[in-house]
Amino acid sequence: MRECDELIRFSERFCNKDFINKVVGVSSMETIVEMSKKGIKPEWLGEIAEYEKVELDMLIRLISRGEVVIPRNVLRNEDFSPRAIGRLMKTKVNANIGTSDDYINVDEEIEKAIVAQKYGADAVMDLSTGGNLDEIRKKIMRVVNIPFGTVPIYQAAKNCRKVVDMDEDDFFRVVERQAKDGVDFMTIHAGVNWNSIERLRKSKRLLGVVSRGGAITIGWMLHNQKENPYYENFDYLLEILREFDVTISLGDAFRPGCIDDASDRVKFTEFILLGELVERCREAGVQAMVEGPGHVPLDEIETSVKAMKYVTRNAPLYLLGPLVTDIAAGYDHISAAIGAAIAGMSGADFICYVTPSEHLALPTVEDVREGVIAARISAHAADLVREGQRENARKVDYELSLARKNLDWERQFSLSIDPEKAREIWNRRKSSSDACSMCGELCAIKLVKEAFDKN
Amino acid sequence: MRECDELIRFSERFCNKDFINKVVGVSSMETIVEMSKKGIKPEWLGEIAEYEKVELDMLIRLISRGEVVIPRNVLRNEDFSPRAIGRLMKTKVNANIGTSDDYINVDEEIEKAIVAQKYGADAVMDLSTGGNLDEIRKKIMRVVNIPFGTVPIYQAAKNCRKVVDMDEDDFFRVVERQAKDGVDFMTIHAGVNWNSIERLRKSKRLLGVVSRGGAITIGWMLHNQKENPYYENFDYLLEILREFDVTISLGDAFRPGCIDDASDRVKFTEFILLGELVERCREAGVQAMVEGPGHVPLDEIETSVKAMKYVTRNAPLYLLGPLVTDIAAGYDHISAAIGAAIAGMSGADFICYVTPSEHLALPTVEDVREGVIAARISAHAADLVREGQRENARKVDYELSLARKNLDWERQFSLSIDPEKAREIWNRRKSSSDACSMCGELCAIKLVKEAFDKN
DSSP: OGGGHHHHHHHHHHSOHHHHHHHHTOSOOSOHHHHHHHTOOOHHHHHHHHHHTSOHHHHHHHHHTTSEEOOOOTTOOTTOOOOOEETTSOOEEEEEEOOBTTBOOHHHHHHHHHHHHHTTOSEEEEOOOSSOHHHHHHHHHHHOOSOEEEOHHHHHHHHSSSGGGOOHHHHHHHHHHHHHTTOOEEEEOTTOSHHHHHHHHHSOOSSOOOOHHHHHHHHHHHHHTOOOHHHHTHHHHHHHHHHTTOEEEEOOTTOOSSGGGTTOHHHHHHHHHHHHHHHHHHHHTOOEEEEEOSBOOGGGHHHHHHHHHHHTTSOOEEEEOOBSOSOOTTOHHHHHHHHHHHHHHHTOOEEEOOOTTTTTSOOOHHHHHHHHHHHHHHHHHHHTTSTTTHHHHHHHHHHHHHHHHTTOHHHHHHHSSSHHHHHHHHHHTOOSSSSOTTTGGGOHHHHHHHHHHHO | OGGGHHHHHHHHHHSOHHHHHHHHTOSOOSOHHHHHHHTOOOHHHHHHHHHHTSOHHHHHHHHHHTSEEOOOOTTOOTTOOOOOEETTSOOEEEEEEOOBTTBOOHHHHHHHHHHHHHTTOSEEEEOOOSSOHHHHHHHHHHHOOSOEEEOHHHHHHHHSSSGGGOOHHHHHHHHHHHHHTTOOEEEEOTTOSHHHHHHHHHSOOSSOOOOHHHHHHHHHHHHHTOOOHHHHTHHHHHHHHHHTTOEEEEOOTTOOSSGGGTTOHHHHHHHHHHHHHHHHHHHHTOOEEEEEOSBOOGGGHHHHHHHHHHHTTSOOEEEEOOBSOSOOTTOHHHHHHHHHHHHHHHTOOEEEOOOTTTTTSOOOHHHHHHHHHHHHHHHHHHHTTSTTTHHHHHHHHHHHHHHHHTTOHHHHHHHSSSHHHHHHHHHHTOOSSSSOTTTGGGOHHHHHHHHHHHO
């Protein structure tokens, strides 16, 4: 699709979708939920079931119940590599990239997208807010073939001189434009309304709102004294999304931005509103995920995750972090990896990476690699104990440890989460023995093996 | 003490300890448990209580019950900065350094020790097995003033041509020699005996034994068909340790080396043996900690930690990792940080760092920094929810988040876990606004503050 979006744009005006489908080779214009309900099983759905090692019928049931989503714009063709997110599926990882006003280097963002996919991200979100946003988005979409997400309100806000100058139509116009470009999932902060703002006012939050999309929405509402258009006209929003089968990711505008704000009434208010909106998405046949906090102390993560799962009736849960302390600037990928692993063990389905630059700067390409790997470690650690994936995940660790036992280094590298990095460290100080330079001849594995063999 | 060990050695031969005490300025030759039981309160103990923000009397009670240890060789003087490890205390971090046969660079090990202390390690263990071990140990002890630990059996093994050639006396001779050098705590694998080896034989472990000290002991036992001297002559061992008030860290020879081996019967057998030995340490007035696994899946960590706390009646728990997956070679500091945070939340007291080089090579100086910081993130995250430390720890996060709200970057850096790193990343791409280059003018904190201020 990516090479032929001009054709799509043109044909949209004159043709029905079946015709477009034929012309541009799109596999199907039916939404995934529609197909699941009708029992249609496109080939790629079978491939997903195989990848996830679940029964196809089970996958279809979960999709039609809204417990699994497959972010996949209806305009995608067979080049695309979709992912299933939700119950019983492997825990997935997203990488955020994109420019800001302060730093616009499109080539670097493209490289980040490539690196993110190379190191195992299951999705990429373009959060650009600087430069020509349409162009940047299209360029990035051209280099990756995994689910691609955006936060449309960023573009809406950037199109105006001042954020508060947007009119209601601007909110929807960008959604439509990006949907037509083939975006697979969009974060939309529809849970911001006068009710949640009232709860925010009554709270004693230290850091208030740390979600950019949430902040834009709140700023706009307060200035214009109008309800959040995404909330007020949610049905209209769903119509647009449904047309392109865009998965909505219900944004957590009120995620706590520090440990002191964690698990407060504002956050739970938003959970409830998002739960209501999930129901409406399901009724409208729009795939929906829900986004979660933020900064959460270790012992509150499980409750957060489970509460969100309860009130959304098992909507796929997409988590940023959570960060388990506020003081790890420079190492927030580690703070987030801790939180994400516990969240994953508690039921989170989709982990948004955090890079070492979080809270400080736009990430570098190397940061993207570090962030993706850290999130993948959490995801895999969670899969080792996750319903439906436990057996599959453990096979990998078993195989690696078998190679470790046999001191088979090449096989260890190939099964490692980042083979290049593992080999690089090992090569740095090659051991004179067949063990590694950490223990040399005093390798425990060797010693005991020899002792038992002899005795 | 460090500058005058020659004097001590000389005077030991001719003087009683009270005399040495006067000559070399050692503050007291009484053990900490003795002092606690007698109600003697040396000044440094008051300083520890202040640092930990606990009542001095409470600290003394915990020490005399063996729920807190203060590794501090009786030969230490006032230059030494002791740490309390155990219930209600801050979670502590240890950094392992040391040579191997494959790589002997004493200057680098010295630098690692300095870096470990600089970045916040509470203790350093010298695990050297290559080069002149006495010399290396003394050199490292000269550059750090935090608790210093060793695994004496490494030196005993290195002193012989073959590990199995050691005689029983060798096991104790090194303990005494290192105690006289001022070592504060020693890992001793006294829980290896014919019973635990029998359990190992009956198990179906994939990786068997991955503890070096454990492997040496088992190898020696099998070859010589003799009981582990540390187990068989445990009272004699305690006599030596008690004389110098060396804290014993009961080593986990049978810690699982992979996810597949986690939480098996062998491990629980060792827990029980270590619990018995803890009681004997307490009876003998020797401070004791217990070491724990290893590789453990996310959902088994809490049980592991609590079981160890139960069977040892709250002995301070010293954990390596645990690693939550086997496949993160190159990033095992992250895998360990995840495990350590959950372990800390569940009651672990002392975290041994893991570096990115784990399983692959001896760590570099930079690896040591990364490892220490990762472990400190886990320790602090645990302290945020830890009985006795919760309030203290949360103040730091509150202050940092307040600075974040005020966009006060200098204060954010100074409160961060690694101020240099945080400043370096921020400076990399300075924002044109007072926010950071991640969001620039679209900073959520700024947007909402302005909106609320105006409305």
